[in-house]
Amino acid sequence: MLREDIAPRWVGRWFRGAALYGTVALLASLLASPAGAPGPPLPPLAFAFTALAFQIVFWIIGGDPVRYRPVMLAGVAEKLAFGAPALWLIATGGAGRAIAPFAIIDLALGAGFLLAWRTTPDRR
Numbered sequence: 404m405l406r407e408d409i410a411p412r413w414v415g416r417w418f419r420g421a422a423l424y425g426t427v428a429l430l431a432s433l434l435a436s437p438a439g440a441p442g443p444p445l446p447p448l449a450f451a452f453t454a455l456a457f458q459i460v461f462w463i464i465g466g467d468p469v470r471y472r473p474v475m476l477a478g479v480a481e482k483l484a485f486g487a488p489a490l491w492l493i494a495t496g497g498a499g500r501a502i503a504p505f506a507i508i509d510l511a512l513g514a515g516f517l518l519a520w521r522t523t524p525d526r527r
Contacts, residue, residue: 410468410523417519418465418478421512425458428505457481468523475520482513 429451436447461478464471489506492498 408469408524408526410472410519414468414519414523415465417512417515418461418468418475421478421516422458422461422465424508424512425461426455429455429458454481454485468519469526472520472523472525475516475523478516479513479520482509482516486510486513 433448433451457478460474464474464478468475486506486509489498489502490510493500493503493506
């Protein structure tokens with residue numbers, strides 16, 4: 404592999420760290436949610452398991468950032484899809500402030516994903 408085709412070392416670590424953080428946060432939220440919560444259980448479970456699937460994607464990207472560079476933008480979208488609406492709901496009173504740290508962390512990870520995409524060489 405040519406030296407120009409190597410992503411900076413931090414890129415792989417950033418994605419793998421995001422995968423570990425996301426997995427722990429999602430599993431903790433699943434374990435902390437009450438079993439008999441009102442409302443249908445499918446939406447929260449579907450969200451959690453879809454987000455867990457994305458943690459696998461982040462782990463794969465971390466293993467070969469140059470190869471999976473195009474997928475990094477999907478990671479940015481995934482982080483925005485939670486972080487931005489969560490902060491908006493907090494600001495408008497639709498969600499509790501307890502989720503603010505998680506929203507901010509997701510937005511920071513998304514910004515890191517965008518920076519990783521920009522600094523990772525394109526294979527084309």
